[in-house]
Amino acid sequence: MEHPLLVSSSPHLHCGMSTRHIMRDVIIALVPALIASVWLFGPRALAVELVCVAAAMAAEYLSRIVMKRPHTVGDLSCIVTGLLLAFNLPSTIPLWQAAFGAVVAIVVAKQMFGGLGQNFVNPALVGRIVLIGSFPAEMGNWETPLAWLGGVDATTTATPLAQLKENGDALFDPLEMLLGIRGGCLGETCIIALVIGGIYLMARHIIRPLIPITYIATVFVLTWILGENPVAHVLSGGLMIGAIFMATDYATCPINRGGKFVYAIGCGLLTVLIRVYGSLPEGVSFAIVIMNILTPLIEKVVRPRVFGSGKAVAK
Amino acid sequence: MGISSLFRQSGGVHAPHRKHTAECETIVMPAPKTIVLPMVQHLGAPCLPLVKVGDTVEVGQMVADSAAPVCAPIHSGVSGTVTAMKDILLPGGRTCQALVIESDGEGRVHESVRPPEVNTFSDFIAAVRKCGLVGLGGAGFPMHIKLNPPDRNSIDTIIINAAECEPYITTDYRECMENSWDIISGVQTVMEFLDVKRVIIAVENNKPAAINELSRIAKRVSTHERRVSVKSLPARYPQGAEKVLIQACTGRQVPVGKLPGDVGCIVMNVTSVSVLSRYLKTGMPLVQRRLTVDGSAIGKPVNLRVVIGTPVQDVLDFVGVDKPIRKLLMGGPMMGIALMDTTWPISKQNNALLALAQEDAVRPDATTCIRCGRCVDACPMHLLPTSITKAYKAGDAEELKRLNLMKCMECGSCSFSCPAYRPILQTIRMAKSLVRSSK
Structure with missing residues (x-):
């Protein structure tokens, strides 16, 4: 035989799905929200998104060179991080601040811990939290949606959550909330676009409904019990984008289903506690980051039952 | 269904069927x-x-x-x-x-x-x-x-x-x-x-x-x-x-x-x-058995009745090979064993001989684990391939035993579904030998 035979361990077949495919699907799922952000906040939103993605890609590329590791820009995960960070910023943020956030997300939260899959907190959320801490004024400057089309007097507005916090019950129009016509980060407001993306991810088996549904249901039930307006809480702030795109981040959520369930309940609980009792109007980012940190612990405690055993695998 | 189905790990994967020979009536291959x-x-x-x-x-x-x-x-x-x-x-x-x-x-x-x-x-x-x-x-x-x-x-x-x-x-x-x-x-x-x-x-x-x-x-x-x-x-x-x-x-x-x-x-x-x-x-x-002969290097896949002990080379000569064979499998693509040469004979339990051409033979290089959990979902025994890999890298035989490593039946669903192309089952096999030698 002219070619030597390859010998390798079974299986000799692969499903064909790669990391790059997964990230590409996540990017596709973010496109509806991207379109909505440009519709709501104008070209300025697109500029923030482009700056975040470019900065994230550059940071990924350069940090791999510095670390003398193989390049990973091709797995597209840095684009996902850049986009998600942009979606969590107000459209008015100075572009250099947006770029700074993206660099922090990629370099500090991701690459310093070994890159994709090794980070213990969601990089985009770390970027956002660092920006909130560093530039609180710019991070709380909410542009009125559709103001860029003209015809609106006020150019800045308060978010529904801030209104909820101040006035108890906000002026609340469910249809406008679904379309995203309210103050907020540029990618978090349009619920319809986010849900379309989520359904796409579930249909493509990139994520399972367990975390988003448990997270949202927990927030709904708890706010209802606490006498808040549960519908307003579910539709406002970053809950949808957090539950669908951030809490489901592979690297930072528990790997088995029981763990995912506990984790999602924890996210919901912390979100409500911060929103209702905390001094901040919004708690999704902090809730998810805290649960990210608890993930290894959850994985230790909640383990799947091995086939043919009544007890958990190990303690 | 119910709450418990949220926690239950169903296990298994949708492997492609590729039953090209389903309608191929068995051909008797003359004794070699x-x-x-x-x-x-x-x-x-x-x-x-x-x-x-x-x-x-x-x-x-x-x-x-x-x-x-x-x-x-x-x-x-x-x-x-x-x-x-x-x-x-x-x-x-x-x-x-x-x-x-x-x-x-x-x-x-x-x-x-x-x-x-x-x-x-x-x-x-x-x-x-x-x-x-x-x-x-x-x-x-x-x-x-x-x-x-x-x-x-x-x-x-x-x-x-x-x-x-x-x-x-x-x-x-x-x-x-x-x-x-x-x-x-x-x-x-x-x-x-x-x-x-x-x-x-x-x-x-x-x-x-x-x-x-x-x-x-x-x-x-x-x-x-x-x-x-x-x-x-x-x-x-x-x-x-x-x-x-x-x-x-x-x-x-x-x-x-x-x-x-x-x-x-x-x-x-x-x-x-x-x-x-x-x-x-x-x-x-x-003394005889049926054998599916298929794979991308075989032009005309068949089902053969062969005498047990027939060398693989004789089977390939009888069936005809279209493309250079890069990998030769005894058994199916999920659990089959890759052969080193064509002198190995067909034995009793061999149900297939697959000759794969270059495009099917090579698995892309492994990249880093992204913790997507596909291997965990795919495991029919509800094991945690990710934790097993970690414990193996740490050389921790006790932890491997706690993870019920030996329950693995080596079906390969984990490696099959890994988007980072990690050779998970191979690691598990090495982990098994670590546990055996630590006894």
């Missing part, structure tokens, strides 16, 4: 000039040769056996002369003795080949042993051990495994289509001797013709006391794995560290049942 019979063609102790170099042998003659309890004798599939006794390299890397028999082309049948007299259960078990029958689905467990469990009275169900969940392979399907009556008569015999009231023939639902054919006959032989039914199962790899199959058919889970017999079940491969019934009628032991 030389056959090679390794002394290990089953799980258990190796056989010892009963013949010497220079001896004349005939078709159906027992040429190797052992006094060890877990073992199945080996018969010659050709008439001719024993020309050599040599050590050959097993695909796993160990060596074993093998008999080389040169065929005289006459195909004379040995005088011992006549229908066995079977009246009692012990006659039956002796006959099964004499037939040399092993599990033909791939595991090669000696059938006379399987059919003689320690607590025979506790067995209430026999499951006939015709799931054939491995991609490409259609040997069991062809058995269902070509020899359905042999299957059913074998089922009846086993039912009677083991005094079992329920037989379930399990077929994946991607083989409707086999389900129809077997249901039709099963209905005719099924009585109130002895019920034979056909169960259609979702086509989801590894549906045919013994423990997965038992749960799918009976709802029973074989407990950790226990055997199918502990939940009252015996699982038999469908072709094994059929071979057994033919042996009881004709007395011809297991």
Whole structure:
């Protein structure tokens, strides 16, 4: 035989799905929200998104060179991080601040811990939290949606959550909330676009409904019990984008289903506690980051039952 | 369904079926000039040769056996002369003795080949042993051990495994289509001797013709006391794995560290049942078997009836190869073993020979684990491949044991579904040897 035979361990077949495919699907799922952000906040939103993605890609590329590791820009995960960070910023943020956030997300939260899959907190959320801490004024400057089309007097507005916090019950129009016509980060407001993306991810088996549904249901039930307006809480702030795109981040959520369930309940609980009792109007980012940190612990405690055993695998 | 389904790990993967040979009627491949019979063609102790170099042998003659309890004798599939006794390299890397028999082309049948007299259960078990029958689905467990469990009275169900969940392979399907009556008569015999009231023939639902054919006959032989039914199962790899199959058919889970017999079940491969019934009628032991020959290097995939011991090269020459072979698999693409060369003979439990061309042979380089959890979801035993990998890298044998590493049946669903192309099963195999050596 002219070619030597390859010998390798079974299986000799692969499903064909790669990391790059997964990230590409996540990017596709973010496109509806991207379109909505440009519709709501104008070209300025697109500029923030482009700056975040470019900065994230550059940071990924350069940090791999510095670390003398193989390049990973091709797995597209840095684009996902850049986009998600942009979606969590107000459209008015100075572009250099947006770029700074993206660099922090990629370099500090991701690459310093070994890159994709090794980070213990969601990089985009770390970027956002660092920006909130560093530039609180710019991070709380909410542009009125559709103001860029003209015809609106006020150019800045308060978010529904801030209104909820101040006035108890906000002026609340469910249809406008679904379309995203309210103050907020540029990618978090349009619920319809986010849900379309989520359904796409579930249909493509990139994520399972367990975390988003448990997270949202927990927030709904708890706010209802606490006498808040549960519908307003579910539709406002970053809950949808957090539950669908951030809490489901592979690297930072528990790997088995029981763990995912506990984790999602924890996210919901912390979100409500911060929103209702905390001094901040919004708690999704902090809730998810805290649960990210608890993930290894959850994985230790909640383990799947091995086939043919009544007890958990190990303690 | 319900809350618990959120936590339950379903396990398994949707492997492509690629049953190109499903409608390929079995072609008889003429006996080769030389056959090679390794002394290990089953799980258990190796056989010892009963013949010497220079001896004349005939078709159906027992040429190797052992006094060890877990073992199945080996018969010659050709008439001719024993020309050599040599050590050959097993695909796993160990060596074993093998008999080389040169065929005289006459195909004379040995005088011992006549229908066995079977009246009692012990006659039956002796006959099964004499037939040399092993599990033909791939595991090669000696059938006379399987059919003689320690607590025979506790067995209430026999499951006939015709799931054939491995991609490409259609040997069991062809058995269902070509020899359905042999299957059913074998089922009846086993039912009677083991005094079992329920037989379930399990077929994946991607083989409707086999389900129809077997249901039709099963209905005719099924009585109130002895019920034979056909169960259609979702086509989801590894549906045919013994423990997965038992749960799918009976709802029973074989407990950790226990055997199918502990939940009252015996699982038999469908072709094994059929071979057994033919042996009881004709007395011809297991000397031939059906083999699916397929893969991207093969132009015209076929199902062949080959003499056991036929070297792989002879099979490839007979079938014809279109493209250069880069990887040669004994068995299916999920659990099959990659061969080092083409001199290895077809043995009893080999159900397929897959010749893969370059494009199918190479797995892309592994990238970093992204913790997507696909391996965890895919594991039919509900293990945690990610934690196993970590514990192996840390050299922690205790943690590996706690993770129930040894429960892994090596179905390969984890590696199959890994988007980072990580060789997870290979790591698990190395972890297993770490645990074994740490004892």
